[in-house]
Amino acid sequence: MKNYKRHLITSALPYANGPIHIGHLAGVYVPSDIYTRYLRMKGADVISICGSDEHGVPITLKARKEGVTPQEIVDRYHFLNKKAFEDFGIAFDIYSRTSNKIHYETASQFFRTLYDKGEFIEKTSEQYYDEEAKCFLADRYIVGTCPHCGNENAYGDQCEKCGTSLSPSDLINPHSTVSGSKPVLRETLHWYLPLDKYESWLKKWILGDHKEWKTNVYGQCKSWLDQGLQPRAVSRDLDWGVPVPVEGADGKVLYVWFDAPIGYISATRELTPDWEKYWKDSETRMIHFIGKDNIVFHCIIFPAMLKAEGSYILPDNVPANEFLNLESDKISTSRNWAVWLHEYLEDFPGKQDVLRYSLCASMPETKDNDFTWKEFQARNNNELVAILGNFVNRALVLTNNYYDGRVPERGRTDQTDESVLAEIAVLKNNVSESLENFRFREALKEAMNLARLGNKYLADAEPWKVIKTDPERVKTIMNIALQITANLSVICEPFLPFSMAKLRQWINYGKPMWEDAGKTDLLKPGHKVNKPELLFEKIEDEAIQRQVDKLLATKKSNEAASASAVPGKQPVTFDDFSRMDIRTATILEAEKVPKTTKLLKLKIDTGLDVRTIVSGIAEHYKPEDIIGKQISIVANLEPRKIKGIESKGMILMAEDKDGKLVMVQPETKVNNGSTIK
RNA sequence: GGCGAGAUAGCUCAGUUGGUUAGAGCGCGUGAUUCAUAAUCACGAGGUCCGGGGUUCAACCCCCCGUCUCGCUACCA
Numbered sequence A: 001m002k003n004y005k006r007h008l009i010t011s012a013l014p015y016a017n018g019p020i021h022i023g024h025l026a027g028v029y030v031p032s033d034i035y036t037r038y039l040r041m042k043g044a045d046v047i048s049i050c051g052s053d054e055h056g057v058p059i060t061l062k063a064r065k066e067g068v069t070p071q072e073i074v075d076r077y078h079f080l081n082k083k084a085f086e087d088f089g090i091a092f093d094i095y096s097r098t099s100n101k102i103h104y105e106t107a108s109q110f111f112r113t114l115y116d117k118g119e120f121i122e123k124t125s126e127q128y129y130d131e132e133a134k135c136f137l138a139d140r141y142i143v144g145t146c147p148h149c150g151n152e153n154a155y156g157d158q159c160e161k162c163g164t165s166l167s168p169s170d171l172i173n174p175h176s177t178v179s180g181s182k183p184v185l186r187e188t189l190h191w192y193l194p195l196d197k198y199e200s201w202l203k204k205w206i207l208g209d210h211k212e213w214k215t216n217v218y219g220q221c222k223s224w225l226d227q228g229l230q231p232r233a234v235s236r237d238l239d240w241g242v243p244v245p246v247e248g249a250d251g252k253v254l255y256v257w258f259d260a261p262i263g264y265i266s267a268t269r270e271l272t273p274d275w276e277k278y279w280k281d282s283e284t285r286m287i288h289f290i291g292k293d294n295i296v297f298h299c300i301i302f303p304a305m306l307k308a309e310g311s312y313i314l315p316d317n318v319p320a321n322e323f324l325n326l327e328s329d330k331i332s333t334s335r336n337w338a339v340w341l342h343e344y345l346e347d348f349p350g351k352q353d354v355l356r357y358s359l360c361a362s363m364p365e366t367k368d369n370d371f372t373w374k375e376f377q378a379r380n381n382n383e384l385v386a387i388l389g390n391f392v393n394r395a396l397v398l399t400n401n402y403y404d405g406r407v408p409e410r411g412r413t414d415q416t417d418e419s420v421l422a423e424i425a426v427l428k429n430n431v432s433e434s435l436e437n438f439r440f441r442e443a444l445k446e447a448m449n450l451a452r453l454g455n456k457y458l459a460d461a462e463p464w465k466v467i468k469t470d471p472e473r474v475k476t477i478m479n480i481a482l483q484i485t486a487n488l489s490v491i492c493e494p495f496l497p498f499s500m501a502k503l504r505q506w507i508n509y510g511k512p513m514w515e516d517a518g519k520t521d522l523l524k525p526g527h528k529v530n531k532p533e534l535l536f537e538k539i540e541d542e543a544i545q546r547q548v549d550k551l552l553a554t555k556k557s558n559e560a561a562s563a564s565a566v567p568g569k570q571p572v573t574f575d576d577f578s579r580m581d582i583r584t585a586t587i588l589e590a591e592k593v594p595k596t597t598k599l600l601k602l603k604i605d606t607g608l609d610v611r612t613i614v615s616g617i618a619e620h621y622k623p624e625d626i627i628g629k630q631i632s633i634v635a636n637l638e639p640r641k642i643k644g645i646e647s648k649g650m651i652l653m654a655e656d657k658d659g660k661l662v663m664v665q666p667e668t669k670v671n672n673g674s675t676i677k
Numbered sequence B: 001g002g003c004g005a006g007a008u009a010g011c012u013c014a015g016u017u018g019g020u021u022a023g024a025g026c027g028c029g030u031g032a033u034u035c036a037u038a039a040u041c042a043c044g045a046g047g048u049c050c051g052g053g054g055u056u057c058a059a060c061c062c063c064c065c066g067u068c069u070c071g072c073u074a075c076c077a
Helices: A022-041 A057-066 A069-089 A101-116 A195-208 A215-227 A257-270 A275-280 A290-311 A341-347 A351-362 A375-404 A415-436 A442-462 A471-491 A497-506 A541-563 A574-577
Strands: A006-011 A045-052 A094-096 A121-132 A142-145 A174-177 A184-193 A234-239 A253-254 A284-289 A315-317 A324-326 A367-372 A581-593 A602-607 A610-615 A630-634 A640-642 A646-649 A651-656 A662-665
Touching: A006 A022, A006 A275, A022 A045, A022 A069, A022 A284, A022 A324, A022 A341, A022 A351, A022 A367, A022 A415, A045 A069, A045 A101, A045 A257, A057 A069, A069 A094, A069 A341, A069 A351, A094 A257, A101 A257, A101 A290, A101 A651, A121 A174, A184 A234, A184 A290, A195 A215, A195 A290, A215 A290, A253 A257, A253 A646, A257 A275, A257 A290, A275 A315, A290 A315, A351 A375, A351 A442, A351 A497, A367 A375, A375 A442, A375 A541, A415 A471, A442 A471, A471 A497, A610 A646, A630 A651
Parallel strands: A006 A045, A006 A284, A045 A094, A284 A315, A324 A367
Antiparallel strands: A121 A184, A142 A174, A234 A253, A581 A602, A581 A630, A602 A610, A640 A646, A651 A662
8 A cells, every 4th residue: 555644534424414323333433433543543644524414405304394494403413413423432633514604615616616617517407496485396395195105295205104216296286395386397507517527537546446445335336337427416406505606506506415525625624724735635545434325425426526626636445334223123313213322322321432342343344234232232241341341450450469559570481471472463463454454343353352362361370379389470470461451551442442541541551652552561660550440340131121122112103103094185175086087997917017126017907998007016916916806996097108108097006004005906896997986 | 127235153253366174253051260340261062154056176265047135226106
């Protein structure tokens, strides 16, 4: 690897519409923090950058729902999360935010540079517009009835009741959430970054020059590049965000994906007047810590932006992690299925390192991983307490008992002593090497091996026995045990900063420097060590049970919520009702639509005619099983082309709470075309 | 449907360019020990390396066909 002068570490900007949870921590912030602390201990010139991502539609929606301003929402979560990170010991040099003035300046300037260089394509397209409120509507601002499940409050991009992804034109009776009026299509101008222009350059840069990136990262980049890149809009019609700094662009802001990564730059500007040194000097090594959902932005889009601007450096690595599950279920903010950092800090005061350890030990480095409270407890009790805490305790207790807390002289060493002393340096190098390759689980394990080494050494040397026969020998043994202890306080520092600070206080050790790790004379003879307290304490079953119960309660209330019936709908006139042509029909033929997962192409006899209907039921029915079945259809729905096939009508299905679809059938066979009323 | 990643001991994971008896930690069992928070140390049991083909003297590893999980993407009237 090239020898860099300095490091710029970025951690994905958390979106300021919710609190931080263990998934964020395990995926991004714990590894970024360990890495940053490691570099600092090596004396490297390093800055670690993070902040809140505060723009985008979901925040405006949440604000609207609560009847407050977007600024109030982002203030709430920005300060909550900033404090939680601080309390948790995440060592950012700055935790900034994208609603800052300096970010507005930076982002505008960035856009303007690209604009002036002619790097954008201008294009008009049709978008939904609210004539009453006089604004364009993001998909999220359009609500209507989901054609799939009948939920009246489905959004223009997704129905949250049935999870179907939609487009605004899909909604039945669409209306704007701003004014309630019916949206109309209107032309709007936007700027696009022509990613296709950078395709061959990106191919060389990533596929050619960065073969060392993690397989998940490399694979996903390759997938995107192989499929071919498309121009991507960098602006939106919205009033929350950085205004597009171009004449006549009123009501347009930078699209949040364009805006957010620039937040790394503005945060650096806020931190130091020397920011350009970190962003524009090829001697700087930039690393992005992110989760897998962010790979394409950080590996393809942001680098293309930086390249287009021209004066910036590019990331040297993007060690993206997979996702963390919680008790076998996907973590979900909306379903409240999470362990929230700010709650953990309250429930387990002083136990930051336990969570840091547990999340590092089961970090989703190569595939999704599962966090369970039982494992959390076991990691604490069987590893932190039993192996690390216990070793430190026995070394210090013996030293206090035998030598009144003074480090004894190391006398003549035998072969075992020498190999133990040599092993310290070996383990230190193992930790270094693992960290430098972003293998955090492995690094942590090697660090713990040092405590194991200490335990084994004491068990083999048996100073508590030897003291009766050969007190001189015990001095040597305890000296070595104390060198291991001191080394632990340095080597474990990136992983367990709170506990190691405590330990260093007990042994009166100064600033931990990485270069000192591996040395065998960190504590000189005569050096005073204090009486230890407990480095880690056992976590009892009750504390764990409380957390498990909390989750069970969440699960229960979620189930209750999903089992309850869909809310009733607005009354309709009989006239409205009678305009619907609902009738019985029989399926004559059924086949899967090629290259789709959910679609069946059905030929049905409606009594009036034989027609084709395409229906999204392939996951619920096999074609051969439904031929001959009598069903109910809406016969006068406007025809629509689906996957190139004209579909005339819609089959009525009942949907269960788990999303299972069941045909609505007449109780006994009736004529095809019998009206349903 | 397309693409990417993954599947190895009860659990969480290693396994280097194919090369003898597939490893570690935790858990489990047995023994030793008592300085230490009933902690520690030693030993042991546990594997159809997702399934099926193929290439090879030799496959956990390479190729082909499947299955399952996660993500991206298309699709749902």
